[in-house]
Amino acid sequence: MSVDPARRSLVSRLRQTLPGNGDNRPHFVVCGADALVYTLAEELANAGHRIRLTVIVPTVLRRDVPDLTALRGVRVIRADRLDERTFRAAGLDGAAALALVMPDDVVNLHAALCAQAVEPDLRLVIRMFNTGLGYGVRRLFEDCAVLSDASMVAPAFVAASLGDLAPTHVRLPGRTVHVARRENVRPEQVVCTLTASDGNGRVDLLPDEPAMPAQQPGDLVLAEARGQAPAPARRRRRPFTSLGRALRAALNRKLGIAVLVTLVITALSGGVLAHSLHYAGFWKPVYVTLLTAVGSSDVEENRNAVGQAAQLILTIAGLALLPLITAAVVEGMVNARLALAGGRFTGRREDHVVVVGLGNVGTRVLRQLVDLGIDVVAVDISREARGVKVAEQLRVPLIIGDAASEDVLRQASIATSRALVVVSTDDVTNLQAALNARAVSPDLRVVLRLFDDDFAQRVDTAFNIAISRSVSRLAAPAFAAAMLERDVIATIPVDRHAVLLANVRVTGGSPLDGAPLSQIERAGSVRVIGLAAAGQEWVDWAPDPRRVLATDDRVVVAARRAGLRALVEQASPPPLPLELGESADLDA
Structure with missing residues (x-):
């Protein structure tokens, strides 16, 4: 009921x-x-x-x-x-x-x-x-x-790893809005400014439009989506990519060197043997050499010392060659099958994204990167992690090891990757992995998950790792708003902050009842983007700031957490001046 x-x-x-x-x-x-x-x-x-x-x-x-x-x-x-x-x-x-x-x-x-x-x-x-x-x-x-906190924040990590914006689209009554860079949209599409830079490194969030500094190309805006938004760029998959990976997987470096050295010794010894016996032509020297290499030669007592020495070395080399060839074939087949099935990472990759930590957030990031056609290498310290099975299902190369180890990062071809996304739940491990990756590749884009915002800012300054995000900080406003029954439409990640799109209803007797709409606007805190009159579904997306608010008017705002909290208090009436006794019946 x-x-x-x-x-x-x-x-x-x-x-x-x-x-x-x-x-x-x-x-x-x-x-x-x-x-x-x-x-x-x-x-x-x-x-x-x-x-x-x-x-x-x-x-x-x-x-x-x-x-x-x-x-x-x-x-x-x-x-x-x-x-x-x-x-x-x-x-x-x-x-x-x-x-x-x-x-x-x-x-x-x-x-x-x-x-x-x-x-x-x-x-x-x-x-x-x-x-x-x-x-x-x-x-x-x-x-x-x-x-789902993982679903909320995964787009932000994906976008940061690709050097792009989080793919945030929000459906509102009569329009769809999205986050864009100012230079990528027409002025009439801009709903409000999310960030404004003064060109000297300072960035203001939700600035006051009239007091904005000169517009910078990198400024972020909330814009109206007109027509079909461009699809995310996908990497072209070549038809023989899987076969190439399998061949690279089959060529184990150490085993390959051993086989190569043995083949060189065999060829040199065969040449010396053919020369000592004065064989003419091409076929007979090759025939005798290969036959000797597989151990089918007879001892020739009348042969000169040089020929005997060559035959001896060739026979010994042949004994080593057969097991090496067998081992190379077996390991090559196993590695090829593992590479094709995504069972583990073997071989070298380029222009891929390394995802460290396959928990809730890492699994979401992994799925979205694969959906975008981006090559991914996954790393986790535990085979029991939630995302291990997902990586195997998606045939994503997987490394089970400690990402804080430089050897594990090198195994993931970190030097030739396009980005490192570190989203394990341990701040120390995350930071160590990021620093080790930077030591291998100084220009690598690093997206780092950190819990503590203050710690993240200090990491930015001390280690020049500018992309550090806190999952809980991005997700907590939406959970809090849901508990307080605030009508939050969407949470938009902006840098390390969160901007909330929300509906706020004006209650009769509240401080906003009878106040002008302009009283809601607060630079850096709250921006009004729409207004629906009481009893109407139609939303005015360009409301007059002089409009006087009335009971049950619904204001659509883009706000920070503290700003939305203060606005809800303004739109709510003071506590009821009733004194109810112990017998008050809540079911009445």
Whole structure:
């Protein structure tokens, strides 16, 4: 049975006014075990006194997760199992929303079912890697948002590795918008400016248009897509590429040298033998040489010493030649089959992308690069990683080894690659792999995943690795917005930041009710891109900033996280001036 939206809104408002243990703020609960749980908690904690926040984490956390107790006003509960008992202890009964961001889809689904038994009217925000499973899970619950952080951020890593923009297209009522460079779109297509550079290295995000510096070619804009967007550039696949890889795989370097040396000795010894016996013509010397090499020669006592020595060396060389040829044939066939099947990386490659770390994000990046026709070499330290089977299915060459080792990077032909994408979950390993790759190829494009934003900026300065991204930082705003029931349309990655496209509805009695539209605009924080009048679906994509806002008007904005949070508060009424007794009936 579906829940009436008006009733749900009333329930939510009443919960905020009920005197629950002396604190009438809405209660939010977050469950997780990796970096995303901290970033999401930090995002929600920044809402200040407006919410109460409880975070449930395992007894032993990953070392890359900062201390959650350092966050102001956050209650931390440690539990190794997310069941009804744990949720009741966390006070889930009566809570407004629950975010399940564990890195395991099945754990999140089980926890959601347990949570629903504790609080049926709960809003659920569930992290899912398997999108097919996510669609099914969404239908199980009345009020549920299913999000994939890997799907959100993978386009940004792919675009950065190719030196291009993230392929972000967003469908809005009556138009589709996308991120583009200013020089690639006509002025009338520009919806708003995302970044503005002053030419001296400083970049402003969501700048005020009238105060913008001189436009730079590299500035990013949100533009209207008119007509069919150009398809991503695909590399032409030559028909004999697989056969060439198989042949290169068959030619093992050490074995090839051994075979070559043996053949040279055989040829020289055969020449000396033929000369000592005074053979004439071509066939007889070759015949005697090859026959001797395979051990079919007889001892000739009357032959001179030089001829005997040559025959002796030739016989010994022949004994070595046959096993070497057999080994070369066997290894060549095995390596060729492995290369064709993508079982492991053998041979040298050029102009490919090396992807290190085949977890959730690495697997998404791998798939998208293959879809774009880009040659990829995958590296992971564990054969049990999620993306290993995907690499084998896609016939992507795979190396099982530590990417922090320079030998492993050389095996992946890092010197001749076009980019290195390092997306493992260990910051130290990621940085070490990036530095070792730069030592081999100083001009290599490196896309580095780092959790800590401050650490990423210092890496930029100290090591000149300018493309470093935090998955949790890019994904957390969307999860937080879903918990707060904000109508976020899309999350657009811009450099290491995230710009949110969202609908904000003006509530009667709020500070924005009766205010001009221009009051919403804030340089570097919020840009208005559209307005829909109350009760209308049509959106005015060029609204007059002098337009006076009314109740239920819907404003479409491009905003940063803090800007959207402040705007939602402006569009919301103050707390209800009601004092409800303990007998207040939420089901009335």
